[in-house]
Amino acid sequence: MIKGREFHPILNSIFDGEIRGINETEQLQTNCPRCQELDGLSNPDGKYNLEINTEKRVFRCWKCDSPKFSGSLGRLIKIFGNTTDYALYKDYAAMFNDYDEVDDDKDFGFVELPPEFILFSDMDTKDDLHLEAYNYMVLQRQIEYPILLKFRIGFCFDGKYAGRIVIPSYDQHGDLNYFVSRSYRNQKPPYMNPKADKDVIIFNEGLINWDSLVFIVEGVFDMLTIYNSIPLLGKTLSNNLFLKLK
Structure with missing residues (x-):
């Protein structure tokens, strides 16, 4: 059973079907629109640096820096989807006890242990x-x-x-x-x-x-x-x- 599968059609629509793992796994990969914008590209870079976990309802780009581009799945959909996409996401997310719409406006940040640890x-x-x-x-x-x-x-x-x-x-x-x-x-x-x-x-x-x-x-x-x-x-x-x- 794929956890968070309800979100897959929304993501597939937003990213024009260019998602690896869609309807197969909770861990998805796609091209990062933020990287595309920062690099001044007219088309996606084809590197699939944006990772999405539909079970945890989080995302992170492995390329974007200062700071790392990450947050809740709702935040991602809110930024790159339309109002219908986000409304549908909230309907599904409301089924989870830990969902809080406030998180959709937050950058979770990316935590790493100190290299000297x-x-x-x-x-x-x-x-x-x-x-x-x-x-x-x-x-x-x-x-x-x-x-x-x-x-x-x-x-x-x-x-x-x-x-x-x-x-x-x-x-x-x-x-x-x-x-x-x-x-x-x-x-x-x-x-x-x-x-x-x-x-x-x-x-x-x-x-x-x-x-x-x-x-x-x-x-x-x-x-x-x-x-x-x-x-x-x-x-x-x-x-x-x-x-x-x-």
């Missing part, structure tokens, strides 16, 4: 710089090593995030969607996070058992010590999380 599972136990980060988590924060592995936590000792623990977030499909970095060297500011909309994600949703009791906590370090918990990353409940908990 090192997993604790890959640390060098003979390297003092690696041990500095490890001791902060295990000795000072009292976070057990298996927890570091479970949440795929790491650190950076150089680069933009030098001297920081990095706690990544992955969605229900295993894709990175955010991360929180915390200084272990008393740097200012203590927290430094990517420029991405944290209100559209549920932190580490892929690790949550929705059939069990779910705890809401304030920050990521609370999440590491409380089973089946979700950090707010702020003071209020995001709309996405509210809809999921209903």
